[in-house]
Amino acid sequence: MRLEDHIRHIPGFPREGILFHDIMPMLQDPEALRYAVDKLADYARGRQVDLILGAEARGFILGAALAYALGVGFAAARKPGKLPWTVNRCEYDLEYGKDALEMHADAIKPGQRVLIHDDLLATGGTAEAKIRLVEGAGGIVAGLAFLIELTELRGRDRLQGYDVFSLLSYEV
Numbered sequence: 001m002r003l004e005d006h007i008r009h010i011p012g013f014p015r016e017g018i019l020f021h022d023i024m025p026m027l028q029d030p031e032a033l034r035y036a037v038d039k040l041a042d043y044a045r046g047r048q049v050d051l052i053l054g055a056e057a058r059g060f061i062l063g064a065a066l067a068y069a070l071g072v073g074f075a076a077a078r079k080p081g082k083l084p085w086t087v088n089r090c091e092y093d094l095e096y097g098k099d100a101l102e103m104h105a106d107a108i109k110p111g112q113r114v115l116i117h118d119d120l121l122a123t124g125g126t127a128e129a130k131i132r133l134v135e136g137a138g139g140i141v142a143g144l145a146f147l148i149e150l151t152e153l154r155g156r157d158r159l160q161g162y163d164v165f166s167l168l169s170y171e172v
Contacts, residue, residue, distance in 0.1 A: 004168055006032040007148070021148050021170065023058060023119055036167060037062060040117070040145050041069040043165045047142040050112040053077055053130055055101065058119035062147060066117060075107035075114075077130050088136055092129040101129050103137075110138030121146040121166060124155030131162065 006026035013020040026032045040062065044052075049070060054063025055077045067074035080089065080100050087102040108114060116130045127144055134141050141162055149156070149166035156164050 001032065001035040003032060003036060007168065019172065021120065021150075023147060027061060033065075036147060037065045037069055039167055040066050040147075040165075043145055044070055044115050044143070047115060047163070048113055049115040049142050051075055051108060051114045051139075053103070053108070053114050053116050053134060055116075055118040055126060055130060056082070059117055062119065063117040066115075066145075075103055077101045077103050077133060088133055090129040090132045090136070092125045094125060099126075101126070101133060103133050105137075108134060108137040108139040112139045113142040114139045115142050116144045117146070119147045121149040121155045121164070122153045124153075124158030127155065128158050131159070 006029055008022040008025050010020040010022055026036060044066065049072055051073045052063045052067040053075045054060045056079055060076060064074050080102055083102055083104055086105040088105050089100055089102045091098055091100040114134045116127060118126065121127060131141055143163040143165060144159060146166040147168065149169040150172050151169045152172040
């Protein structure tokens with residue numbers, strides 16, 4: 001399976017100078033979707049994972065499928081104000097400002113091994129925020145699994161000391 005054949009590249013989205021890697025064609029193809037989930041699950045099985053933490057929004061899609069494939073739970077990291085209960089919050093820097101992620105305060109139990117998942121690793125800021133959420137709740141980061149990594153942005157450098165896996169990589 002050539003998974004890269006199922007990723008659409010859209011220049012200038014969401015703003016000029018960005019090349020957006022659209023995973024929707026991959027999600028629409030049952031074989032490509034199964035392949036992606038199976039490959040992510042192959043990585044995760046060796047990590048003794050108790051829970052998947054997926055980031056809003058595309059990280060929810062494959063993250064929930066991955067949790068199902070592994071027989072583990074799923075927790076959501078969301079933009080502020082989207083969760084209806086007590087939350088833990090982590091602010092982080094973007095190239096063009098600040099952002100934050102929140103998760104339910106009881107989403108991760110101390111000692112749980114958590115696989116952090118998102119569709120894309122770029123600069124690593126969002127992944128770093130999810131690490132802080134997991135560790136702040138007493139969880140153990142079992143690894144980070146991405147569908148796509150933009151190698152030129154060197155996000156992996158910010159995640160030193162953690163095991164990082166990506167299915168596809170592109171230069172920017």
